[in-house]
Amino acid sequence: MSILESGLAFWNPIIWIFVFIIALALAYYFRSRGQKKYKKGTAQTEIFLSGEEPPEAEERHVKAHNIYWGFFETLKGYYKENMRAHTGIVNDYVIWFVALIALTAVILFVVGLIQ
Amino acid sequence: MELLVILLARDIYANGTVVYTLGASLPDLTIPGGYIVPVRIILEVDGMSIFMGIISATVALAAAVYSLRFMKAETGQAKFYTLLLLMVVGMLGLEFTGDMFNLFVFLEILSISGAALVAFRTRFGDTSEGGFKYIVISAIGALTVLFAVGLLYAQYNLLNIAALADVMQYTILDEIALALLVIAFVMKLGGVPLHMWVPDAYSVAPAPVTAMLVVSSQACLYALFRVCFTLYGVSLNMATVGWIVIILGVLSMFIGVTMAIPQTDIKRLMAYHAISQTGYMLLGVGVGLAVLGNAEALAAYGRDAMAGGIFHIINHALYKGLLFLTAGALFYRLGHRDLNRMGGLGHNMKFTAIFFIIGALAISGIPPLNGFASKFMIYESVYQFNPILAIIAMLVSIITLASFTKAFQSAFTGPQLPESKDVKEVPKGMIVGMGILAAVIIVFSIFPGLIVDNIVYPATDALINQAGYINAVMGGVP
Numbered sequence: 001m002s003i004l005e006s007g008l009a010f011w012n013p014i015i016w017i018f019v020f021i022i023a024l025a026l027a028y029y030f031r032s033r034g035q036k037k038y039k040k041g042t043a044q045t046e047i048f049l050s051g052e053e054p055p056e057a058e059e060r061h062v063k064a065h066n067i068y069w070g071f072f073e074t075l076k077g078y079y080k081e082n083m084r085a086h087t088g089i090v091n092d093y094v095i096w097f098v099a100l101i102a103l104t105a106v107i108l109f110v111v112g113l114i115q
Numbered sequence: 116m117e118l119l120v121i122l123l124a125r126d127i128y129a130n131g132t133v134v135y136t137l138g139a140s141l142p143d144l145t146i147p148g149g150y151i152v153p154v155r156i157i158l159e160v161d162g163m164s165i166f167m168g169i170i171s172a173t174v175a176l177a178a179a180v181y182s183l184r185f186m187k188a189e190t191g192q193a194k195f196y197t198l199l200l201l202m203v204v205g206m207l208g209l210e211f212t213g214d215m216f217n218l219f220v221f222l223e224i225l226s227i228s229g230a231a232l233v234a235f236r237t238r239f240g241d242t243s244e245g246g247f248k249y250i251v252i253s254a255i256g257a258l259t260v261l262f263a264v265g266l267l268y269a270q271y272n273l274l275n276i277a278a279l280a281d282v283m284q285y286t287i288l289d290e291i292a293l294a295l296l297v298i299a300f301v302m303k304l305g306g307v308p309l310h311m312w313v314p315d316a317y318s319v320a321p322a323p324v325t326a327m328l329v330v331s332s333q334a335c336l337y338a339l340f341r342v343c344f345t346l347y348g349v350s351l352n353m354a355t356v357g358w359i360v361i362i363l364g365v366l367s368m369f370i371g372v373t374m375a376i377p378q379t380d381i382k383r384l385m386a387y388h389a390i391s392q393t394g395y396m397l398l399g400v401g402v403g404l405a406v407l408g409n410a411e412a413l414a415a416y417g418r419d420a421m422a423g424g425i426f427h428i429i430n431h432a433l434y435k436g437l438l439f440l441t442a443g444a445l446f447y448r449l450g451h452r453d454l455n456r457m458g459g460l461g462h463n464m465k466f467t468a469i470f471f472i473i474g475a476l477a478i479s480g481i482p483p484l485n486g487f488a489s490k491f492m493i494y495e496s497v498y499q500f501n502p503i504l505a506i507i508a509m510l511v512s513i514i515t516l517a518s519f520t521k522a523f524q525s526a527f528t529g530p531q532l533p534e535s536k537d538v539k540e541v542p543k544g545m546i547v548g549m550g551i552l553a554a555v556i557i558v559f560s561i562f563p564g565l566i567v568d569n570i571v572y573p574a575t576d577a578l579i580n581q582a583g584y585i586n587a588v589m590g591g592v593p
Contacts, residue, residue, distance in 0.1 A: 101299075
């Protein structure tokens with residue numbers, strides 16, 4: 001019931017869950033063997049920002065538009081073209097539709113002629 | 116309704132395809148005495164149709180339960196539920212009909228009710244725009260389908276799918292009709308480059324309606340498959356059509372996911388992911404279509420690729436439905452969809468956060484969730500067809516995970532923001548709606564073999580078996 005075969009390999013989530021639980025248990029074991037002198041609520045748990053006063057908690061939250069900045073900067077050219085195509089104007093949507101129908105019909109017609 | 120669909124499914128899995136002839140003295144009297152072709156409207160439900168019916172009924176149930184609380188404050192409740200049920204009628208009709216003209220009629224029912232529901236909350240300015248765009252593209256798509264049906268009717272004097280498939284001559288007009296049908300359905304299912312209406316409509320619709328829109332797009336995916344596999348079948352050059360579907364699938368996967376990452380409106384982000392995930396389905400089934408005429412390749416990997424794509428349909432309906440409901444929960448409490456203005460909501464909305472994690476991990480194809488199981492089937496089989504396609508599919512999964520990590524981090528983690536400190540968890544009715552989908556996702560994740568063997572492969576085989584579909588209606592005709 002759980003096994004999924006693809007012809008080349010198989011997938012069994014029960015085995016995966018079993019292995020995952022073992023991995024969790026091992027991780028917990030190694031963690032429990034770690035340093036026990038950690039004290040909550042002391043300087044050990046405070047933020048150190050090169051001597052500067054850290055901002056308030058709510059100001060430290062990274063906003064959605066700042067995440068993956070480097071990714072977008074690297075693919076700036078790709079996104080510029082892509083955003084230009086996404087005009088939000090329904091007339092453009094219909095132009096794409098008509099163009100794709102024409103292209104598909106031509107492809108089918110040409111392939112039909114060749115065969 | 117869910118119960119009726121399950122009962123019908125039991126019958127089909129035990130006894131094969133079911134036909135119902137409207138107005139006939141006996142339901143299975145598909146061809147009346149004295150005729151050699153069917154003249155009445157026939158519903159024909161095989162493994163693929165009922166597979167889609169199960170999806171539609173399940174998501175509709177969850178959406179209806181969720182709506183009880185989500186829409187409680189809205190006026191026009193009677194209209195809302197009437198339209199919701201009309202949408203279900205459109206979906207099930209589209210999936211169960213054996214008649215091309217009825218397919219157009221149900222497509223129209225689905226589109227009109229869907230557009231009305233997208234624009235239902237008229238107090239928001241953007242809902243009317245979303246509804247308008249949806250009805251424009253739906254009307255154009257449906258008219259294109261009607262034109263294609265007209266081309267077929269003009270040549271063969273037939274509207275029944277099985278009867279048309281039986282006499283198909285593959286003329287130039289048939290090829291034009293095929294191009295019209297394929298592209299009309301690709302637009303309705305939101306495939307790139309005809310996807311641009313999807314974020315506009317999905318993002319402004321009420322959350323339960325967005326979940327229904329996902330399933331309605333999948334009903335159009337079903338119509339595309341039905342036309343390619345059953346109406347036209349193996350005799351035409353399906354390798355070309357298969358490659359067209361594959362290319363559209365790859366474009367949908369890649370452009371969908373790369374457009375999702377920069378979004379800061381959580382529902383637009385999810386809408387672009389819906390486009391991307393549709394690409395996986397097109398890729399898997401497109402590979403099956405491309406090798407339909409090659410029995411060896413079909414047996415070696417084509418059938419598995421199709422099964423992977425079809426399995427992904429049901430998985431997508433579940434996890435995407437769940438994700439849209441979680442987005443609706445955030446909107447219900449915050450009154451906006453802007454990720455830039457969210458943060459720390461996991462402190463107070465624990466159930467919503469957990470449901471979001473389940474949906475996000477499933478859509479990203481992280482084991483052991485159901486999204487991984489269907490993607491695993493797609494990767495393995497598509498790799499044998501063309502390794503580059505499988506690599507692109509894996510890359511898209513990684514970007515999907517990155518995108519949902521961003522969404523989760525923005526909405527649920529971090530310190531509580533001052534404006535959302537008093538936010539509470541959503542009412543129990545909405546949690547139950549999300550819980551239904553989450554529970555089904557977990558069952559599908561733990562027992563993928565059970566699902567694939569009992570409902571996915573029968574659906575796949577029903578699509579491949581064009582003769583079986585034709586014989587269920589035309590069996591008695593020489």
